[in-house]
Amino acid sequence: MPDLTPSLAYLHERITRRPRVMLILGSGMGALADELEEPVRVPFADIPGFAPATVAGHRGLLVAGRLEGVECIALQGRYHVYEGHAPDVVTLPIRVLAALGARTLLVSNAAGGVNPGFRAGDLMLLDDHINLMWRNPLIGAVVPGDERFPDMSEPYDRELQALAERVARAQGIRLVRGVYCAVAGPSYETRAEIALIRRLGADAVGMSTVPEVLVARALGVRVLGISLISNAAAGLTAKPLTHEEVLEASAAAAPRFGALIRGCLRELARLPEVEVA
Numbered sequence: 001m002p003d004l005t006p007s008l009a010y011l012h013e014r015i016t017r018r019p020r021v022m023l024i025l026g027s028g029m030g031a032l033a034d035e036l037e038e039p040v041r042v043p044f045a046d047i048p049g050f051a052p053a054t055v056a057g058h059r060g061l062l063v064a065g066r067l068e069g070v071e072c073i074a075l076q077g078r079y080h081v082y083e084g085h086a087p088d089v090v091t092l093p094i095r096v097l098a099a100l101g102a103r104t105l106l107v108s109n110a111a112g113g114v115n116p117g118f119r120a121g122d123l124m125l126l127d128d129h130i131n132l133m134w135r136n137p138l139i140g141a142v143v144p145g146d147e148r149f150p151d152m153s154e155p156y157d158r159e160l161q162a163l164a165e166r167v168a169r170a171q172g173i174r175l176v177r178g179v180y181c182a183v184a185g186p187s188y189e190t191r192a193e194i195a196l197i198r199r200l201g202a203d204a205v206g207m208s209t210v211p212e213v214l215v216a217r218a219l220g221v222r223v224l225g226i227s228l229i230s231n232a233a234a235g236l237t238a239k240p241l242t243h244e245e246v247l248e249a250s251a252a253a254a255p256r257f258g259a260l261i262r263g264c265l266r267e268l269a270r271l272p273e274v275e276v277a
């Protein structure tokens with residue numbers, strides 16, 4: 001378990017207001033962080049304990065600021081298991097932002113659509129997940145403050161889901177709902193793997209999010225998850241899949257994604273805050 005102290009000391013010097021919400025912005029969805037008011041920008045590479053981000057479309061920047069009246073810390077970019085990072089490195093930002101006081105996580109990702117009813121560009125509310133990464137960031141000695149055996153019967157907060165669905169309906173944004181399956185990557189799936197993943201009950205597949213959600217839940221942080229369906233998964237389309245296609249679809253959907261997140265933050269601002277542990 002990495003020591004949070006150096007990261008926290010560094011961030012405490014730069015970020016003076018307590019964040020209420022942490023926003024993880026997936027591939028091609030980082031633009032929203034540029035809309036934060038009174039921003040304080042900190043490159044991951046400058047934060048002691050944080051590894052530099054390496055993926056195209058992921059800037060590796062932490063931005064603290066206000067959005068829709070809510071103090072947020074947005075991560076433009078994240079760490080992935082496929083980069084070779086240990087699961088505790090991937091999830092260090094969650095621990096650090098929770099320690100800064102954020103008790104709600106809005107996590108997003110780009111994902112392949114496994115459900116044949118989904119279209120590229122759809123936004124999917126995560127109802128549940130399947131962890132096929134074969135890794136779990138909670139393995140090891142119990143970190144003080146963590147649950148040893150966190151309940152996962154409802155990783156995605158029901159109240160936040162209802163709130164997101166209300167916002168989407170009010171704004172006329174198509175928001176599907178489904179199960180996200182996490183794989184380690186970095187290769188995209190074979191057609192046979194997608195057929196398997198569909199049979200397992202997943203609606204979308206991607207290479208992130210689940211490690212962060214597991215740590216958030218172990219800390220008692222509430223989670224809202226949103227996938228941008230950037231492409232039809234292997235075998236559901238005749239075309240080979242590229243990272244560029246994923247980034248293009250994300251960029252095209254970014255305004256809708258931004259409107260949904262802003263709407264959710266506006267509503268969140270009206271809810272009483274859960275107790276800070």
Ligand code: HPA
Pocket residue numbers: 110111112113188189205206207230231232233234241246
């Ligand atoms: N598979 C896995 N990860 C992804 C995909 C996909 O089809 N699209 C975006 N991220």
